[in-house]
Amino acid sequence: MTIKVNNVSKHFGSTKALDNINLEFGEKKIYGLLGNNGAGKSTLLNAITSRLFVSQGEITMDGTPVCDNDWALNQIYMLGEKNYYPETMKVRDAIRWGAVFYPGFDTELAHSLANRFNLPLKKKITALSTGYTTIFKIVMALSTNAPFLLLDEPVLGLDAQHRDIFYKLIIERYSKNPCTIIISTHLIQEVAGLIEHCVIIKDGKIIKDAPSEELLQGGYTISGPASLLDEFISGKDILSVSNLGGLKTACISGEMPEIGSLPTGLEFGKMNLQEYFIQLMCDGNDSGLPLYKEEK
């Protein structure tokens, strides 16, 4: 089962939120949908789940249009930022109705997760705090057993301990019952270990759509004393340079050189997803360079 996004554009007045997007979300993979604020991540997820209509193009599931198609929409569960539950609905009722609408819904799991997070079942959803609202949505999302889970900012308002539990639960859920998970988040470093495939979106356009490993192999970091590093990086394709105290770090595009070829005093390592993302998002002159000039 795959979701295909074909030539999709979405305009809000004169603003182009999505610009001719082509994507494919395959079966049983964890995707990271990364982008800055206003890049079009939520718009894309909302378009996939038919919450808004695209201006151009089509989104299909196994060749069938997803838009207003009950069968296709029932294969997707979206954890969104907004709350679409009635004001008077209690947590326990939402769990009960989840089982009515999603045939694979695991009520037992929902109750055990609610217990684990101390989620009050008798409380109205609208009366929950931001953190607990997120927990409630996580409980619902993990219990639906839908083949596609779309998680838009899934850890919004969660403390570090609960975020850690959430990431573990995602892994647990994926290993027990593999499904396609699309995570849209700003906390790239935290989800980096989960993501198999990255989709990076900027100004409504997809600028990268590749497996995480492949992306990160395209660059490396090197750090050491400024004098040594400057000499080494001269002539190389520098993505960014940062300076902290006497230690300078540079991100270089290209294949990592052999360890033996490095001058003594310099260390290099793999670029992580967050660094890669920041470099990709930077425009020429603000490529990670320090904001303040060094004092001479």
Add this chain to the structure above:
Amino acid sequence: MTKLHIGPAMRYQWNYMWKSGLAAAGVMLAIMIILAIILTVTVTYTGADGYIVEAVNEDLNLNIDFSGSLTVLDAGGIFTMMLFIVGIVSVREDLKFFIQHGMGRKTTYAANILISLICAAGASLISLIFLLISEFIPLFHVNLTNIFSNNPLVSWLLSTLSMFFAWQLGSLISLIYYRLNTLAKVIFSIAAAALFLFVLRGLFSNLLDVLFPGYTTFWGVTGFFGNPVNLALTLLAAGIVCSIGNFLLIRRAPIKE
């Protein structure tokens, strides 16, 4: 593959509606019993003259006349108001809730139509039962001056159609405001007020006065709404027009707060 999953949607709506409906019926029944007791104890019935009821309480030095138009228990009217409000409130909430649970707009619309028909039929049946019960309670027989009560089936049908229309009208108003932007909402509100104050008032005083008296007497009933069949058809047509409007508004409705 593209068929509507209407079952869960209807089950969800019905779950909330039957509880609200029963609660409303329970309150009305309680009022009916309390009023029956109060009126029996405190009011002297002199109903020989048509529907005039005289209330005499010498202790309080009261002497009040109740006319036949006093409808102490117009269950049909109460249910109609209730379903109008349900139409306003439920359509947006259901649209959001269903899309969150993998149901499309067509399903929301179809479920809305079916559940409004079922609820209207059920509520009008309850109000008809109340009407018939009230006949056995002293003083409450004034309710039976209700225009078509001498034919329960027609009364039920009319009541059902008026409640269906009320629900669909409520949904239409709600969806119009949901789809419009702020400026358009203001313009629409002013235009609607002007329509009610000037245009419709003119229509009611002229057009309807011409139309309704033109209806032939049917089922042995006479009065303002001379022909219940024509009235039923008018209500049905109005309900259908509103539901078509609802379909046009809901089919491209984005989901927003």
